[in-house]
Amino acid sequence: xxxxxxxxxxxxxxxxxxxxxxxxxxxxxxxxxxxxxxxxxxxxxxxxxxxxxxxxxxxxxxxxxxxxxxxxxxxxxxxxxxxxxxxxxxxxxxxxxxxxxxxxxxxxxxxxxxxxxxxxxxxxxxxxxxxxxxxxxxxxxxxxxxxxxxxxxxxxxxxxxxxxxxxxxxxxxxxx
Amino acid sequence: xxxxxxxxxxxxxxxxxxxxxxxxxxxxxxxxxxxxxxxxxxxxxxxxxxxxxxxxxxxxxxxxxxxxxxxxxxxxxxxxxxxxxxxxxxxxxxxxxxxxxxxxxxxxxxxxxxxxxxxxxxxxxxxxxxxxxxxxxxxxxxxxxxxxxxxxxxxxxxxxx
Numbered sequence: 001x002x003x004x005x006x007x008x009x010x011x012x013x014x015x016x017x018x019x020x021x022x023x024x025x026x027x028x029x030x031x032x033x034x035x036x037x038x039x040x041x042x043x044x045x046x047x048x049x050x051x052x053x054x055x056x057x058x059x060x061x062x063x064x065x066x067x068x069x070x071x072x073x074x075x076x077x078x079x080x081x082x083x084x085x086x087x088x089x090x091x092x093x094x095x096x097x098x099x100x101x102x103x104x105x106x107x108x109x110x111x112x113x114x115x116x117x118x119x120x121x122x123x124x125x126x127x128x129x130x131x132x133x134x135x136x137x138x139x140x141x142x143x144x145x146x147x148x149x150x151x152x153x154x155x156x157x158x159x160x161x162x163x164x165x166x167x168x169x170x171x172x173x174x175x176x
Numbered sequence: 177x178x179x180x181x182x183x184x185x186x187x188x189x190x191x192x193x194x195x196x197x198x199x200x201x202x203x204x205x206x207x208x209x210x211x212x213x214x215x216x217x218x219x220x221x222x223x224x225x226x227x228x229x230x231x232x233x234x235x236x237x238x239x240x241x242x243x244x245x246x247x248x249x250x251x252x253x254x255x256x257x258x259x260x261x262x263x264x265x266x267x268x269x270x271x272x273x274x275x276x277x278x279x280x281x282x283x284x285x286x287x288x289x290x291x292x293x294x295x296x297x298x299x300x301x302x303x304x305x306x307x308x309x310x311x312x313x314x315x316x317x318x319x320x321x322x323x324x325x326x327x328x329x330x331x332x333x334x335x336x337x
Contacts, residue, residue, distance in 0.1 A: 034267040101236065127240050134265040136223035136237055 033134060033153040040067070040144050041132040045122035048099050048107055055096070055122045057148060064174045065094040067142040068118070069130065071102040072110035074138040080157035081114050087163075088117035093171055097121030100130045100138050143167060145174045201242065209249050216245055216258055221270050229272065 044056045070077040097118035099107045143152040217231035224235040262270045
């Protein structure tokens with residue numbers, strides 16, 4: 001009975017350690033997206049390189065594609081970009097760029113410098129479409145299936161690990 | 177020459193006070209709209225700087241969301257509709273006061289459970305302590321005798337062996 005006096009605080013401490021330990025492994029920036037399993041919000045935006053032409057997600061029906069949110073002012077986009085370039089080079093998937101809150105000239109210059117892996121990019125100059133997609137930190141990438149449903153959202157740069165473990169298997173499954 | 181410098185400094189200080197707030201964001205703020213905006217924005221988390229509300233943050237996204245909220249107020253949307261709009265896009269996490277559902281049940285119940293657990297523990301401890309405490313607290317027979325002896329002016333109890 002005396003031992004209980006020491007065991008209880010120790011047990012509470014142990015539980016705390018476990019909970020805090022779990023907390024350490026979680027990234028508070030990764031907010032669960034309410035979009036998974038829902039239709040990609042509709043929009044119509046003008047294209048970055050041809051302001052006269054416009055694009056709407058419905059045009060990608062029947063295709064599995066990525067919508068990648070990027071901007072020339074976004075530092076982590078530069079980190080992610082080689083991976084997108086490589087994906088494009090290997091023809092893994094069609095990537096559409098959502099140029100988020102950027103100036104046209106800056107964006108075009110950035111693509112010239114860093115390579116353009118996109119089928120095309122569209123300009124979300126005031127960030128309205130970004131809000132509709134719940135974007136809060138570029139880069140973000142949405143995997144959209146043939147029915148136009150969002151299946152996965154990568155917040156922050158696509159890491160080689162996320163690519164190999166999550167995105168590529170998902171693309172295979174969606175295309176299969 | 178000293179006065180203008182001091183005056184300018186005071187002016188700069190005063191200007192700091194006015195710089196706060198959203199009034200600078202639009203040209204002619206409607207006080208009614210701004211008051212509602214403030215009330216709603218104080219309940220919404222800025223996703224970029226997660227420990228600030230949309231009302232407090234100067235992150236570009238927070239500015240955009242304030243703009244959006246203002247537009248929705250102007251369009252006659254209710255507070256509920258505006259909150260719904262944000263939750264649809266950013267999830268429950270955007271609300272500083274998360275709704276009660278399966279995922280947040282533990283979060284909401286934990287404080288009550290902790291209090292109940294604490295009370296139960298306290299009750300258990302008190303009950304266990306009660307029995308020896310009752311006997312120890314009451315004056316025992318010998319002490320009573322000592323007191324009676326003192327009152328009667330007998331020899332002091334300290335001397336007695």
